[in-house]
Amino acid sequence: SSVGPQVGLWNKNYSGINRANVILSKIEKATTLSAAFKTRVTAETKFLRAYFYFDLVRWFGNVPLITKVLETSELYTQVQSTPAQIYAQIEKDLRDAIPGLPATISAGEKGRISQGAAKAQLGKVLLYQNDNAKMTEAATLFEDVNRVGNPYGYSLLPNYADIFNPANKFNAEAILEIPHSNNAAWSDWGYINGGEGNVGTQFVGMDSYNGDTYSSGWGFCPVTLDLVGVMKNDPRFAATIIDGAALKAAGATYNGRYQNTDYFIKKYAPLKAFRSASGVAEQNWPIDEIEIRLADTYLMQAEALLRSGGSASRAKELLDAVRARVGLASIPATLDNVYAERRLELATEGHRFFDLVRTGKAVAVLGSQGFKAGKSEYLPIPLNEIEVTKGGIKQNPGYN
Structure with missing residues (x-):
């Protein structure tokens, strides 16, 4: 298809990659910039290029690997690289970036990339490749981020709900946070991925809502009844899911949209x-996206330790810490328990689909919803990319 969300994902990420390549091609030649500035900006740029490619390789699989500024003629001759090749470049960029990044970010620069964020991102990249040989290094990277007294200032917030309070931006639990503001005086509905505000907030709000606390949204992405059933008695439910029926009982109104629950x-x-x-x-919500937070890295380290034959006691300590924060009892540190905890702790934060795919559970969990092995792991590549390269870029399996 030449329309749809996959087109926006593709364009957004390759636009970012192109900008990164432009910066990297010019910054070394600049004569008026300090060495410290060059080092930090180069590191930030390599982090961002890795971040964009991580998005692309997870959503599309085989994608063009572009690490230089292309000549116009080269735009039409691109071919795809394998996920292994993309991941190798992502790892290289993150390893290059880590030494040039600061341990902490000053108050006036929040939103820039720290060394802790790059280490957490690299650990996540290693984990997502599903290669047990990479798990020991992943666990080591996460330990540097997770340990008590870590140099980055991270700690679990005592109150789970405080993590997502828009008045509590860049809190001690946030490792990689994408800032959004309400400063835009104009909007572009043709490029909602490029705005300063978080348009995703508008999508998930209740359609035509009239009541207390919430503003009206568009009613997309309703929470599944399956997740509700799993979370109903969990202490995190009230901070994770809005019970629309309870709001209606209190006098609020809204319209139920497609697949309303x-x-x-x-x-x-x-x-x-x-x-x-x-x-x-609608495009100006100042609600940040938290891409990586400490409870996530706790659970990723626990998984990496269990998959690499590392310290089972440390894995249990990490799993227990996430649960103890919300008053839940200790449980055995097994992979199944870690995966179950990820679903509850990180619900609606954008990790579940990738967790199911990378752990081989997607068919069992999503098969009844139409997930097909060998197809549904990836989105279709935008049709115009295939056409402008005259078939040099091939469509993903199952979408022809």
Whole structure:
């Protein structure tokens, strides 16, 4: 297809990669920049290129690997690289970036990349390749981020709900946070991926909502009844899921949209208190996206330790810490328990699909929803990319 969300994902990431390549091609030649500035910006740029490629390789699999500024003629002759080749470049960029990044970010620069974020991202990249030989290094990287007294200032927040409070940006649990503002005075509906605000917040809000606390949204991404059933008695439920039926019982109204379940995402919900008074409010939500946080890296380290034959006691300590924060009892440190905890702790934060795919559980869990092995792991590559390269770029299996 030449339309759809996969086109936006593809274009957004390759636009970022192109900008990164431009910066890297020019910064070394610059004569008016300090060595310290060059070192930090080069490291940040390599981190971002790795970040964009990690998105692409997870969503599309075989994608073009471009690490230089292309001549116009080269735009039409690109071919795909394998996921292994893409991952090798991602690892290289992150390893190059780590030494040039600061341990902490000053108050006026929040949103820039820290060394801890790069180590956590590299650990995640190693984990996602599903190669047990990479798990020991992943666990070591996570330990540097997770250990008490880590040099990056990370710690679990005592109150789970505080992590997602828009007034609590860049809190001690956030490792990689994408900042959003409500400063845009204009909008571009043709490029909603490029705005300063978080348009995703508008998507998940209740359609035509009239009531307390929340602002109206568009009613997409309703929470599945399966997740509700799993979480109903979990202490994190109230901070994770909005119970629409309870709001209606209290006098609120909204329209149920496609696949409505009367349960909605709370962590990124549109809040009246944060609705923009300027620009186009629907595209101007100042609600940040937390891509990686400490409870996530705790659970990723526990998984890496268990998969590499590392310290089972440390894995249990990490799993227990995530549960103890919300008042849950200790449980055995098994892979199944770690995966189950990831679903609960990180619900609606964008990890579940990739967790199911990388652990080989997607068919069993999503097969009844139409997931097909060998196809559904990836999105279709945008048709115009195939056409402009005259078939040099091949469509993913199952989409022809």
